[in-house]
Amino acid sequence: MLICERILFKMKKLLLLGGSKYLIPVIRTAHDLGIYVITCDYLPNNIAHQYSDEYHNVSIVDKEAVLELAKNLKVDGIMSFATDPGVVVAAYVAEQLGLPGCPYESVKILQNKGLFRQFLKEHDFNVPVAMSFSTFEEAVKHVDEFQWPVIIKPVDSAGSKGVTKVNDIPELSEAVEYAKKYSLTDTFIVEEFIEKAGASTDTDSFSVNGKLVFCSFNDQWFDPTAANPYTPSAYLWPSTMPMEIQQELRCELQRLIKLLDLNTTIYNIETRLGTNGKPYIMEISPRAGGNRLSEVLKYACGQDLITAAIKGALGMKVQELTDPLYNGWWGECILHSNSEGKFKKIDVEESLKNCIVELDLWVKENEQVYSFTGANEAIGTIIIRCETEKELHAYIEHIDEYVKVCVE
Numbered sequence: 001m002l003i004c005e006r007i008l009f010k011m012k013k014l015l016l017l018g019g020s021k022y023l024i025p026v027i028r029t030a031h032d033l034g035i036y037v038i039t040c041d042y043l044p045n046n047i048a049h050q051y052s053d054e055y056h057n058v059s060i061v062d063k064e065a066v067l068e069l070a071k072n073l074k075v076d077g078i079m080s081f082a083t084d085p086g087v088v089v090a091a092y093v094a095e096q097l098g099l100p101g102c103p104y105e106s107v108k109i110l111q112n113k114g115l116f117r118q119f120l121k122e123h124d125f126n127v128p129v130a131m132s133f134s135t136f137e138e139a140v141k142h143v144d145e146f147q148w149p150v151i152i153k154p155v156d157s158a159g160s161k162g163v164t165k166v167n168d169i170p171e172l173s174e175a176v177e178y179a180k181k182y183s184l185t186d187t188f189i190v191e192e193f194i195e196k197a198g199a200s201t202d203t204d205s206f207s208v209n210g211k212l213v214f215c216s217f218n219d220q221w222f223d224p225t226a227a228n229p230y231t232p233s234a235y236l237w238p239s240t241m242p243m244e245i246q247q248e249l250r251c252e253l254q255r256l257i258k259l260l261d262l263n264t265t266i267y268n269i270e271t272r273l274g275t276n277g278k279p280y281i282m283e284i285s286p287r288a289g290g291n292r293l294s295e296v297l298k299y300a301c302g303q304d305l306i307t308a309a310i311k312g313a314l315g316m317k318v319q320e321l322t323d324p325l326y327n328g329w330w331g332e333c334i335l336h337s338n339s340e341g342k343f344k345k346i347d348v349e350e351s352l353k354n355c356i357v358e359l360d361l362w363v364k365e366n367e368q369v370y371s372f373t374g375a376n377e378a379i380g381t382i383i384i385r386c387e388t389e390k391e392l393h394a395y396i397e398h399i400d401e402y403v404k405v406c407v408e
Contacts, residue, residue, distance in 0.1 A: 012314050013038060015075040017060040017086030019046025021362060022290055026081050027051045029306050035314070038073060040066065041086075060086035061184060067093045075099070077313035081266075081306075082288040084158035085184070087111055091286070100315040102286050106260035110285055113155045113189045123259055125252060126278045128192035136176045139190055143169055149193045152176060154183035158285070160231040161374040165193060194280055200272035201239055202232060204293045204305055205253070206321055208264050208312070212254045214303060214321040217246050217271065221396050225338055227371040234396050235293065237300045237330045240389070241273060249279045262286065264312035266294070266305055290375050291334055292360075296383055299357060300330040328385045329392040333399055335361070335380040336372035341407040343369045343379065349402040352395060355384040369407060379405070 013036045016023055023039065027048060030037045039052040042059045049055040054073075058065050060083065070078055070093050077100060078093050080086035088111050094101030109115045114132030121127050129146060132155055133139040152175040153163040162182030164175035179188035199219035206214040217239035220232045239246065249271050268289035270282040288294050294305040301324035308318045335346065343363045348356070361380040363369060370377045382403065386392040395402055 012036065012076045013073060014310065014314060015040065015066075015070055015073065015078045016048070016052070016083075017041065017066070017078070017080040017090055018083030019043060019048040019055075020083065020290075021047050022082035022288070022292065023048035024051055025292075025295055026079075026306055026310065030310050033307070033310065035310065038075065040069060060089055063089045063092045066090075067096055070097060070099075077310075077315065079309065079313040080287055081309060082268075082290050082294075084111075084285065084287065087285060087287050100264065100313055102262045102265055103260070106262060107286060109260065111156060113153065113191075113283075114187070115155075116283075117189070117191070120256075120281065123256075125256070126274075126280050128194050128280065130189055130191040132187055132189050133176075134187050136173050139172065139176060139188075140169070142190070143172070146190060147192055151191045151193050152179050153189055153191070154179045155187045155189050156184050157182040158290075158375075160228060161376070162188075163228065163230045165230070194272060194282075195275045196272045197275045197277075198240060198273060199236075200270065200282070201241060202235065202268070202270045202289065202293075203237070204289050204297060205267045205269055206265070206305055206308055206318075207257050207262060207267070208318050208321070210257055210261070210263055212250065212257055214305065214308075214323060215250045215253065216297060216301075216324050217241055217249070223336070223338070223372065223400075225400075226336065226373075227338065228373040231372060231374050232291070233334050233336065233372075234399065235291070235296070235332045236392060236396060237296070238324075238326045245273050245279050249281065252279070252281060253284070256281065256284065264318060266309040266312070268293070291332065291378070292381055292383075293332075296330060296332045297324065299383060299385070300324070300326050300328070302327070328387060329389050331384045331386070331392050331396050333382040333384070333396065333403060334375075334378045335382060335403070335405060336378050337369045337405050337407045338371055339407055340370050341368075342366050344406040344408055346380075347404040347406060348382075352384065352402040355386055355391075355395065356382060357385050358383045369405075 080090040091107035117130040162179040219236040221234035223233035
């Protein structure tokens with residue numbers, strides 16, 4: 001880094017919303033750049049606060065309180081990295097203070113599944129039939145407008161929390177209550193279930209001044225024995241999705257970014273190819289994904305989205321990014337337990353050990369763990385690199401034979 005650039009960074013204050021473990025590499029990278037980092041949320045014991053320069057006990061969903069904090073601290077940038085509840089607030093504060101960020105109204109659309117589906121429909125994107133409701137009684141009145149099965153989920157939650165596939169009307173009531181449990185606005189969406197052809201994708205991308213400069217796709221893998229089989233249990237790069245479909249999705253993502261006037265930001269994007277032959281943009285949020293996706297991408301293709309996101313949030317020039325070229329076949333396994341109990345140990349089969357690039361365990365012996373209902377119940381990650389696609393898929397698809405989470 002040029003000395004003059006480092007001097008400029010040393011004058012900068014960055015406010016990060018949240019305090020989860022996913023912020024630790026962001027804080028470390030910011031510190032390496034010479035940036036003063038402030039974190040805030042209402043949970044003072046969250047681990048990331050131990051790494052920031054300053055912590056404030058302010059709820060990240062209270063936009064006026066965060067705005068007041070940002071004003072008082074005279075911050076130069078604000079970001080809700082891998083922290084979904086704070087994304088709208090970060091956009092609001094940035095807009096109010098004239099800081100770098102994406103338009104508040106656009107971000108509100110992206111962060112509300114009902115508004116987002118409506119926007120996609122109005123602008124001729126492929127989109128499943130979807131409607132938002134506040135009560136079970138409202139939803140029942142419209143059941144004939146859907147082809148079953150359907151997906152029920154909160155309009156404003158992430159990490160696969162509150163998601164249920166419903167095959168018939170008698171299952172609807174319980175699914176609605178489960179979805180509302182995870183909604184800040186007590187609102188849920190009923191959505192046509194899009195049967196996927198091959199794997200769905202969930203990975204990070206990046207735009208600079210509204211141009212999509214880094215667009216990645218991966219394969220999600222799901223544990224069918226998990227308490228919530230709709231929570232991804234592994235990610236694989238590169239994707240097996242046909243290249244022509246990836247290119248079509250890339251063009252549609254660029255069109256969406258332009259329509260919403262999005263700027264310089266990282267994105268977490270979920271897409272899938274339906275068995276009807278149509279590609280779908282399922283979710284796009286102007287934040288990094290959880291489960292360390294940006295960190296894995298740096299291993300897999302050498303591109304540093306964390307540094308880019310920090311620079312973008314501060315209005316600094318972002319280093320050159322290009323679409324990824326992967327140096328091998330990469331997988332990230334989300335370590336989890338399928339039962340509640342006391343964690344004892346992780347057993348890794350010998351043949352897999354040669355492929356492990358990093359094993360990051362988030363729990364200690366005898367710590368309480370819970371069945372895998374969402375990303376919050378993950379207990380760690382294993383990043384692996386293989387020489388061939390066949391080798392990677394053999395490990396991932398039978399990961400329970402190679403990695404055993406021991407719980408009593």
